[in-house]
Amino acid sequence: VPTAWATRRPVLLRALRALDPDxxxxxxxxxxxxxxxxEALPGHRCIEDDFAGWTxxxxxFFRSSMFESxxxxxxxxSQEEELRRLFWTRxxxxxxxxAGDTSGKTVLFATAHFTWQGHPAxxxxxxxxxxxxxxxxxLKVCVPRNH
Numbered sequence: 001v002p003t004a005w006a007t008r009r010p011v012l013l014r015a016l017r018a019l020d021p022d023x024x025x026x027x028x029x030x031x032x033x034x035x036x037x038x039e040a041l042p043g044h045r046c047i048e049d050d051f052a053g054w055t056x057x058x059x060x061f062f063r064s065s066m067f068e069s070x071x072x073x074x075x076x077x078s079q080e081e082e083l084r085r086l087f088w089t090r091x092x093x094x095x096x097x098x099a100g101d102t103s104g105k106t107v108l109f110a111t112a113h114f115t116w117q118g119h120p121a122x123x124x125x126x127x128x129x130x131x132x133x134x135x136x137x138x139l140k141v142c143v144p145r146n147h
Contacts, residue, residue, distance in 0.1 A: 002030045009036055016040035023091070024061040025111035031055050047072045053083035060089050060109050067091040070106060077112060086112040 002008065012033070016024075017040050024037065024044070034055060038044060046061045047054055051074055062069070070092045074085035088110035095103035 002032055005032060012036055013040045021061075022063045022066055023109055025058075025087075025109060026061065027058050027111060027113035029055065029057055029059050034059060037061055045069075047087070047089055049074070051083075051085075053085050054087065057081070057083045057085065058087040058111050058113060060087060060111065062089075062091055062109075066094060068094060079112075079114065081113075084113050086110055 009032075013036060016037060020041065024041070026033070026037070034046065038046070038061075041061065041063075043063055043065055044061045045064045046059045047069060049072065053074055060072075068091065069089045072087075072089035074087050077086050079085070088108060090106050090108050092104065092106045093102040
């Protein structure tokens with residue numbers, strides 16, 4: 001159970017309902033938090049995948065009337081935590097019928113939670129692990145691919 005969940009849950013529900021984002025990228029995810037997000041945003045879906053990191057570290061929630069996920073993945077970028085990854089999805093706009101319709105166009109969304117400064121590996125090595133992780137993130141996301 002997430003820390004102070006009985007106190008945090010109603011606050012999260014209220015905030016998400018008020019914000020009602022089209023896309024929400026989440027880090028430090030817990031299954032209870034994921035369920036809370038979907039309860040607050042019933043018109044949203046998230047990426048479903050067998051890799052446990054999608055339910056226990058990060059995910060991307062999106063308005064299902066606006067988008068569909070055409071491709072997704074998780075890439076290890078040298079984080080020390082076992083389930084942390086760069087989580088990404090390509091979302092395709094659905095047909096809206098409005099002026100300036102963007103249907104069929106795709107957008108890439110990605111989120112990566114880097115290793116925290118107090119991690120034992122960083123304390124022992126005295127090296128900033130996030131520098132390597134950010135370089136790896138850039139290589140994985142910014143290098144053109146055939147997706």
